[in-house]
Amino acid sequence: MAETLAGGAYLSADGKTWVDADGAPLSKEAAAEAQKLIEARQRQREFDEAARVEFEAQRDPIARALLAQQATRQAVAAPRASEK
Amino acid sequence: MAPQVGTYAIADLLDVRFQSVNEFGMDTVVETLQADLAAHNAIVNEMVSDLAVMTTDTQAVYGSGAVGQMMEVDEFGRSETQKVAPGSTVAFPLRLLQYATGWTRKYMQQATPRDLALHQLAAEEAHRKRIRYDIKRAIYFSTNYTFTDFLINNVSLGVKRFLNADSAAIPDAPDGSTFTASTHTHYDGSATLTTTAVDAAITDLIEHGHGGKVMLAIHYSNAAAFAALTGFVAALPNYVQVPAYNVTTPGVRTDLGNQYNRLLGYYGAAEVWIKPWAVANYMFLWDGGSPQKPLAFRQRAGGSALNGLQIAAELEAYPLYAKYYEAEFGIGVLTRTNGVVVKFDNATYSNPTITE
Numbered sequence: 001m002a003e004t005l006a007g008g009a010y011l012s013a014d015g016k017t018w019v020d021a022d023g024a025p026l027s028k029e030a031a032a033e034a035q036k037l038i039e040a041r042q043r044q045r046e047f048d049e050a051a052r053v054e055f056e057a058q059r060d061p062i063a064r065a066l067l068a069q070q071a072t073r074q075a076v077a078a079p080r081a082s083e084k
Numbered sequence: 085m086a087p088q089v090g091t092y093a094i095a096d097l098l099d100v101r102f103q104s105v106n107e108f109g110m111d112t113v114v115e116t117l118q119a120d121l122a123a124h125n126a127i128v129n130e131m132v133s134d135l136a137v138m139t140t141d142t143q144a145v146y147g148s149g150a151v152g153q154m155m156e157v158d159e160f161g162r163s164e165t166q167k168v169a170p171g172s173t174v175a176f177p178l179r180l181l182q183y184a185t186g187w188t189r190k191y192m193q194q195a196t197p198r199d200l201a202l203h204q205l206a207a208e209e210a211h212r213k214r215i216r217y218d219i220k221r222a223i224y225f226s227t228n229y230t231f232t233d234f235l236i237n238n239v240s241l242g243v244k245r246f247l248n249a250d251s252a253a254i255p256d257a258p259d260g261s262t263f264t265a266s267t268h269t270h271y272d273g274s275a276t277l278t279t280t281a282v283d284a285a286i287t288d289l290i291e292h293g294h295g296g297k298v299m300l301a302i303h304y305s306n307a308a309a310f311a312a313l314t315g316f317v318a319a320l321p322n323y324v325q326v327p328a329y330n331v332t333t334p335g336v337r338t339d340l341g342n343q344y345n346r347l348l349g350y351y352g353a354a355e356v357w358i359k360p361w362a363v364a365n366y367m368f369l370w371d372g373g374s375p376q377k378p379l380a381f382r383q384r385a386g387g388s389a390l391n392g393l394q395i396a397a398e399l400e401a402y403p404l405y406a407k408y409y410e411a412e413f414g415i416g417v418l419t420r421t422n423g424v425v426v427k428f429d430n431a432t433y434s435n436p437t438i439t440e
Contacts, residue, residue: 002268002269002270002271002272002284002288002424003249003264003267003268003269004249004269005249005267006266006267007249007266008226008227008248008249008250008269009249010226010227010271010432010433010434011432011433011434011435012434012435013434013435013436013437015434019227020227020249020250021226021228021245021248021249021250021251022227022229022250023227023228023229035432038273038431038432039431042274042275045274045278045280045281045284046275048280049278049280052279052280
């Protein structure tokens with residue numbers, strides 16, 4: 001569910017003025033707090049999206065085959081500790 | 085000889101380009117234009133009814149307040165009486181809009197039925213444009229406002245938007261979970277269009293019980309970006325033949341010839357539509373199968389004679405003649421939970437610039 005600052009925090013059409021749910025201007029402190037909340041939410045969403053992309057790649061049989069091939073090459077390229 | 089049955093329609097007037105109105109017959113022209121106006125109003129009502137309830141009410145109550153709780157008692161117990169809040173009030177504006185057209189007497193002596201038909205078609209198109217404009221403002225603007233009902237009784241009406249953290253009571257979810265009215269919002273932003281953003285928007289809608297027929301509307305310029313989302317299933321055009329045994333292809337087809345109003349495909353629980361009233365880089369989700377529609381289309385009380393686009397006045401002041409088309413309506417949010425708007429080119433939601 002989408003949550004915002006208590007009372008609402010939205011930018012007006014000019015993109016500069018912060019207002020609450022009833023159109024009243026927000027104080028600078030409230031606007032700064034709203035901005036932080038939005039940035040945190042966006043970071044979480046980007047993390048979730050990256051995790052989802054990775055998960056989808058794991059489910060994709062072609063991606064799994066490529067990863068397996070890459071893992072084999074890396075195992076061959078990296079010498080074993082006993083051989084050093 | 086058998087009589088030629090039929091009714092003059094506006095298409096017949098448009099064909100008459102070399103005969104003046106007087107020669108064709110003014111009565112026939114007037115009758116045809118009135119019939120066309122009635123047809124236009126019926127079509128507009130049907131188009132709007134996808135999103136809005138037609139109403140003459142000034143205000144309505146949506147949802148209900150907090151649900152009560154069963155109290156466990158013993159054989160001597162008597163629990164306290166409980167009271168359930170009645171729900172939130174939403175109000176709808178009413179505005180008077182006009183489209184005027186005028187000519188001189190000399191023009192009328194030369195004008196053809198086609199010319200008069202084009203005047204009316206222009207008025208009808210202006211009416212449709214204005215309705216699209218009001219739908220956009222009702223959907224995409226995030227802040228509540230006060231409207232003075234100056235056409236009726238000058239009462240100040242609090243017109244609300246979809247849930248926007250204004251602390252008005254929110255009905256509980258179907259599973260009994262509650263929402264924090266002061267922080268819960270249905271106006272969200274995402275820096276880019278991602279599957280996470282669309283999934284969150286769908287969840288925002290269906291967690292209120294609005295999952296019967298989830299519809300997602302986007303602008304035609306965003307169609308390609310949406311179609312590229314992982315998990316999106318495109319609706320095919322009619323010319324693609326699909327074997328009967330193919331059960332993975334959607335049965336409903338898309339109309340590629342209609343860029344502004346067509347089914348694009350499906351994403352998760354949602355039907356993705358391109359709509360003419362959608363705004364670029366915004367998506368709007370609603371439950372199209374719910375009887376609790378997102379919007380209300382308010383018109384003046386007093387019967388259908390006062391509704392829709394009408395000829396309000398015809399003024400003659402030689403050599404000038406003016407005809408005034410008029411429509412009285414307003415669109416506001418009715419079911420505050422049945423609508424989610426996401427701006428997907430910026431993490432912060434801001435109202436779009438809407439022009440008619």
